[in-house]
Amino acid sequence: MARVTVLATAVVLAFLTAALVKEVAAKKWTVGDNKFWNPNINYTIWAQGKHFYLDDWLYFVYERNQYNVIEVNETNYISCNSNNPIANWSRGAGRDLVHLNETRHYYLISGNGGGCYGGMKLAVLVKKPPPPPAAAPSKIKNSASRTFTVSGLALQFVIPVAVFAAIGTMQLW
Ligand SMILES: *[C@@H]1O[C@H](CO)[C@@H](O)[C@H](O)[C@H]1NC(C)=O
Ligand SMILES: *[C@@H]1O[C@H](CO)[C@@H](O)[C@H](O)[C@H]1NC(C)=O
Numbered sequence: 001m002a003r004v005t006v007l008a009t010a011v012v013l014a015f016l017t018a019a020l021v022k023e024v025a026a027k028k029w030t031v032g033d034n035k036f037w038n039p040n041i042n043y044t045i046w047a048q049g050k051h052f053y054l055d056d057w058l059y060f061v062y063e064r065n066q067y068n069v070i071e072v073n074e075t076n077y078i079s080c081n082s083n084n085p086i087a088n089w090s091r092g093a094g095r096d097l098v099h100l101n102e103t104r105h106y107y108l109i110s111g112n113g114g115g116c117y118g119g120m121k122l123a124v125l126v127k128k129p130p131p132p133p134a135a136a137p138s139k140i141k142n143s144a145s146r147t148f149t150v151s152g153l154a155l156q157f158v159i160p161v162a163v164f165a166a167i168g169t170m171q172l173w
């Protein structure tokens, strides 16, 4: 009876922890950090050294009456031309989320009021998430999927927690 309880506790904890860690894994980047989406910021420098992975988000915060977030191709990114947009990510509130759901380059500019000429242009390369950490079980070593990374991380949390729960439950019995 006690053993069943321990097992059930461990399974439930495994699911809860996996869900929790998965949520944390996709990153939401606030573009420009505390300077947000504004002119006179070099977003090439902002993006330097950052790794953007599939299913991350870019969060643009800006003055909604002056700027916007328009996705263009590389040519139009270089020339600040927003007349042939690939996508208009502006929703009107000056708070826009761009879901990076494809592994490719994204070119985002502000097409309003010369924002792009003032430096409001961001290019990011979205990559596949890195392979799971070495500590993960060996049977998943062929996969680069973030789901498996999560499992690897989850185990690191779940095992100590499950042991702790098991000790607690056994004392009850
Ligand atoms: C932004 O920084 C990059 C990298 O240092 C540089 O190549 C580029 O010229 C800068 N852009 C502007 C508008 O200063
Ligand atoms: C971007 O789109 C323009 C048309 O707006 C086109 O002339 C140009 O070749 C495209 N550039 C790339 C890199 O696809």
Ligand SMILES: *[C@@H]1O[C@H](CO)[C@@H](O)[C@H](O)[C@H]1NC(C)=O
Pocket: 068, 070, 088, 089, 090, 091, 092, 111
């Ligand atoms: C982008 O979409 C928003 C919300 O639908 C709209 O208000 C805005 O005019 C659009 N901007 C462009 C440049 O199409």
Ligand SMILES: *[C@@H]1O[C@H](CO)[C@@H](O)[C@H](O)[C@H]1NC(C)=O
Pocket: 101, 102
């Ligand atoms: C990514 O999102 C865009 C815009 O929401 C959508 O048009 C596109 O089909 C999505 N791509 C994939 C691979 O799901």
